[in-house]
Amino acid sequence: MEVALRVLIYVGTGDAVARLSVERAARQSNCELTPDPDTAEVLLLPLSDEADRARISQVRAQNPRATLIAHTMVQDQDLWVSAERAGADRIENSGGLVVLLRRLAREFESGPQRQRMVPLCSVGDVAGRLGILACVQHEIGELLLIKGQGKPVCLVGPCPHAAGSLANALIEDGVMTCPEHGSQFAIDTGERTRGPADEGLQQLRVVEEDGKYWVVAAP
Template sequence: MTDGARQEILLHGQDALVARRVARIAEEHGFSVGRTSDPDARPTAAVLELDQPDALDTVREWHERWPETVILGYSAFPDQQLWRSAQRAGCDVVVNRGAVGARLAERLAGGLAHRRFPLLDAADAAGRLGLVCRVPETPVGPVAVYQVAGRLYAIADRCPHAGAQLSTGELDRAVLTCPRHGSQFDVRTGERCRGPADSEAQIFTVAREGGQVFLVLPSGEQR
């Protein structure tokens, strides 16, 4: 892979205004813009118009071919069903047409280090306490989402001691007890409160945006 390929932003769409904004942002950050890309290359970011008939298939293809590329999808009108489908297909960011420039600039300025994986609709967590949901398949393995004092927390749903499913254990305030051997962990911090586990549980950052709750993936994890 060449240095030029690493600095490319791939653009797929017919919107002239978006094309101008992407070109301006790319120039400001030292990137080139390509309409097509060498199969052996890996664009740093890819921007795609979701209103095109083949958009979701293209997202899936890009996500499979370039798992490290940040994919930004946009549409002319808010469409929650389309946005969710795009996120499930592999889009890291989905925005309205007018927000493409700002969100792309934000990602480039931040080094594109953080990826997100959709966990649930924010409305599904409203008014719920304790375990909100278990997501069995994420890029970091099964994750359990808890709500404590109005805040959401995500914890790896696997005890670091012997691999038991933590979400089947009892939660007392913020302390989760492993159902197998009784180890206890704070779901807010992952801190081990009681053994026999000798290490803390892994926790993940959670973000809310556009009516959805996302898991913020650690740097280096693929979606």
């Protein structure tokens, strides 16, 4: 008889009520709590202020492959976006932790988890614009959402020559020029077209979903 694998969950909260809810849900579903965030498949962290957002970033750096869920009772869209950019895969209501864990167990049984995505900006806010639409600082680097003649692309800065920011780079005729030392890169591919940089920029896949542009940051 085949036995289903249990989902390892790290609960990073000191809230006794929340912890009891998670423990109860774990007993009722195919989940198991672990005190080690490095080995967990799911990271469940509270979100109420910027200190929690910083904790999310720290735990994400420890375990970049886990599904990180921030739970909150705070209705603050800016804080939510900040948490997503810090590494949260999604934001959930703290009042539904039991239901959430049961759903997670079913999701893990059904197959691979969703790719990790980082929000860049709202589609409506940049409609009709060209050039650098958004620049988001992330653990990966500068996530530069750029639009030329085709669909938006995401290139990862800073400049590989001397780590200069590309947030204010000049874009002309499909080429981005570093404002510090003049290195140039093709905006559609990130390929280096002129030094002193000796390599190009990494390109990440852009997804349009829920009225936002997202970048696929990790598998």
